[in-house]
Amino acid sequence: MVGSSSHTLLFPLLLLFASLVAGWSIFTYRHIYIKNDLENNTNLLVHCHSIIDYIDVHTLKYEEEFKFKFQPNFVGNTNYIFSLKWDRESFLFDAYNSQRDGKRCKDCKWSIQKDQPCRFNFGTQKYDICDYSYRLYVAM
16 A cells, blocks of 8 residues: 555656656746737737637727736647637637747737737847738638
Protein backbone atom coordinates (compact mmCIF):
# COMPACT_ATOMS: atom_id res chain seq x y z
CA MET A 1 0.00 0.00 0.00
CA VAL A 2 2.83 2.41 0.68
CA GLY A 3 4.04 1.98 -2.92
CA SER A 4 0.71 2.90 -4.50
CA SER A 5 0.31 6.09 -2.46
CA SER A 6 3.84 7.14 -3.48
CA HIS A 7 2.86 6.72 -7.13
CA THR A 8 -0.29 8.74 -6.55
CA LEU A 9 1.80 11.63 -5.26
CA LEU A 10 4.57 11.19 -7.82
CA PHE A 11 2.34 11.57 -10.89
CA PRO A 12 1.09 15.14 -10.15
CA LEU A 13 4.63 16.25 -9.28
CA LEU A 14 5.98 14.73 -12.49
CA LEU A 15 3.23 16.43 -14.46
CA LEU A 16 3.99 19.82 -12.89
CA PHE A 17 7.71 19.40 -13.57
CA ALA A 18 7.06 18.44 -17.21
CA SER A 19 4.84 21.48 -17.75
CA LEU A 20 7.47 23.83 -16.31
CA VAL A 21 10.26 22.30 -18.40
CA ALA A 22 8.13 22.54 -21.54
CA GLY A 23 7.75 26.29 -20.92
CA TRP A 24 4.02 26.41 -20.29
CA SER A 25 1.77 25.99 -17.33
CA ILE A 26 -1.78 24.79 -17.07
CA PHE A 27 -2.17 27.39 -14.33
CA THR A 28 -1.34 30.41 -16.51
CA TYR A 29 -4.20 32.54 -17.74
CA ARG A 30 -4.25 33.79 -21.30
CA HIS A 31 -5.96 37.02 -22.35
CA ILE A 32 -7.57 37.79 -25.70
CA TYR A 33 -8.23 41.38 -26.71
CA ILE A 34 -10.27 42.22 -29.80
CA LYS A 35 -10.25 45.83 -31.02
CA ASN A 36 -12.53 47.21 -33.72
CA ASP A 37 -10.33 49.04 -36.22
CA LEU A 38 -12.79 48.93 -39.10
CA GLU A 39 -12.99 52.17 -41.05
CA ASN A 40 -15.90 54.60 -41.37
CA ASN A 41 -17.17 54.05 -37.82
CA THR A 42 -18.38 50.56 -38.76
CA ASN A 43 -19.76 48.49 -35.90
CA LEU A 44 -18.30 45.02 -35.36
CA LEU A 45 -20.42 42.12 -34.10
CA VAL A 46 -18.22 39.64 -32.23
CA HIS A 47 -19.12 36.14 -31.08
CA CYS A 48 -16.48 33.93 -29.52
CA HIS A 49 -16.48 30.28 -28.54
CA SER A 50 -14.32 27.26 -27.93
CA ILE A 51 -15.36 23.65 -27.79
CA ILE A 52 -16.21 24.01 -24.07
CA ASP A 53 -16.70 27.73 -23.57
CA TYR A 54 -19.23 30.23 -24.91
CA ILE A 55 -18.57 33.95 -24.75
CA ASP A 56 -21.53 36.27 -25.22
CA VAL A 57 -22.07 38.25 -28.40
CA HIS A 58 -20.71 41.80 -28.29
CA THR A 59 -21.14 44.79 -30.55
CA LEU A 60 -18.04 46.96 -30.69
CA LYS A 61 -18.09 50.50 -31.96
CA TYR A 62 -15.08 51.86 -33.80
CA GLU A 63 -11.93 51.63 -31.60
CA GLU A 64 -13.76 49.80 -28.79
CA GLU A 65 -12.14 46.73 -27.32
CA PHE A 66 -13.44 43.50 -25.83
CA LYS A 67 -11.33 41.20 -23.67
CA PHE A 68 -11.60 37.99 -21.72
CA LYS A 69 -9.33 35.50 -20.02
CA PHE A 70 -9.14 31.72 -19.97
CA GLN A 71 -6.85 28.89 -18.99
CA PRO A 72 -5.61 26.58 -21.73
CA ASN A 73 -6.65 22.99 -21.21
CA PHE A 74 -4.23 20.35 -20.03
CA VAL A 75 -4.15 18.49 -23.35
CA GLY A 76 -2.90 21.55 -25.24
CA ASN A 77 -5.63 21.83 -27.86
CA THR A 78 -7.45 24.97 -26.70
CA ASN A 79 -8.86 26.99 -29.60
CA TYR A 80 -11.00 30.12 -29.57
CA ILE A 81 -12.81 30.95 -32.78
CA PHE A 82 -14.40 34.33 -33.39
CA SER A 83 -17.34 34.91 -35.66
CA LEU A 84 -17.11 38.49 -36.92
CA LYS A 85 -19.77 40.41 -38.77
CA TRP A 86 -19.81 43.83 -40.37
CA ASP A 87 -21.36 45.36 -43.48
CA ARG A 88 -23.50 42.24 -44.11
CA GLU A 89 -20.43 40.02 -44.35
CA SER A 90 -19.47 37.32 -41.86
CA PHE A 91 -16.04 35.87 -41.20
CA LEU A 92 -14.39 33.32 -38.93
CA PHE A 93 -11.07 33.95 -37.29
CA ASP A 94 -8.90 31.82 -34.97
CA ALA A 95 -8.11 34.25 -32.16
CA TYR A 96 -6.25 31.62 -30.14
CA ASN A 97 -4.90 28.29 -31.26
CA SER A 98 -2.75 26.54 -28.67
CA GLN A 99 -0.49 24.97 -31.31
CA ARG A 100 0.16 28.37 -32.90
CA ASP A 101 -0.06 30.69 -29.89
CA GLY A 102 0.71 28.56 -26.82
CA LYS A 103 4.27 29.74 -26.35
CA ARG A 104 4.15 33.18 -27.96
CA CYS A 105 0.88 34.70 -26.91
CA LYS A 106 0.04 35.19 -23.25
CA ASP A 107 -1.76 38.41 -24.09
CA CYS A 108 -3.21 38.00 -27.58
CA LYS A 109 -4.16 41.47 -28.79
CA TRP A 110 -5.94 41.69 -32.13
CA SER A 111 -6.91 44.58 -34.33
CA ILE A 112 -9.84 43.69 -36.56
CA GLN A 113 -9.35 45.45 -39.89
CA LYS A 114 -11.29 45.13 -43.12
CA ASP A 115 -8.73 43.05 -45.01
CA GLN A 116 -7.20 41.00 -42.20
CA PRO A 117 -6.73 40.71 -38.46
CA CYS A 118 -3.41 41.99 -37.12
CA ARG A 119 -1.75 40.89 -33.90
CA PHE A 120 -0.09 43.37 -31.56
CA ASN A 121 3.69 43.40 -31.69
CA PHE A 122 5.02 44.16 -28.21
CA GLY A 123 8.43 45.01 -29.71
CA THR A 124 7.14 47.81 -31.95
CA GLN A 125 4.04 48.63 -29.87
CA LYS A 126 1.92 48.42 -33.05
CA TYR A 127 -0.59 46.05 -34.63
CA ASP A 128 1.85 45.13 -37.39
CA ILE A 129 1.84 41.31 -37.37
CA CYS A 130 -0.64 40.84 -40.19
CA ASP A 131 0.10 37.37 -41.54
CA TYR A 132 -3.34 36.02 -40.60
CA SER A 133 -6.55 35.82 -42.60
CA TYR A 134 -10.30 35.53 -42.25
CA ARG A 135 -12.39 32.64 -43.48
CA LEU A 136 -15.67 33.57 -45.12
CA TYR A 137 -18.56 32.37 -42.98
CA VAL A 138 -21.73 31.26 -44.71
CA ALA A 139 -24.61 30.47 -42.36
CA MET A 140 -26.59 27.37 -43.23
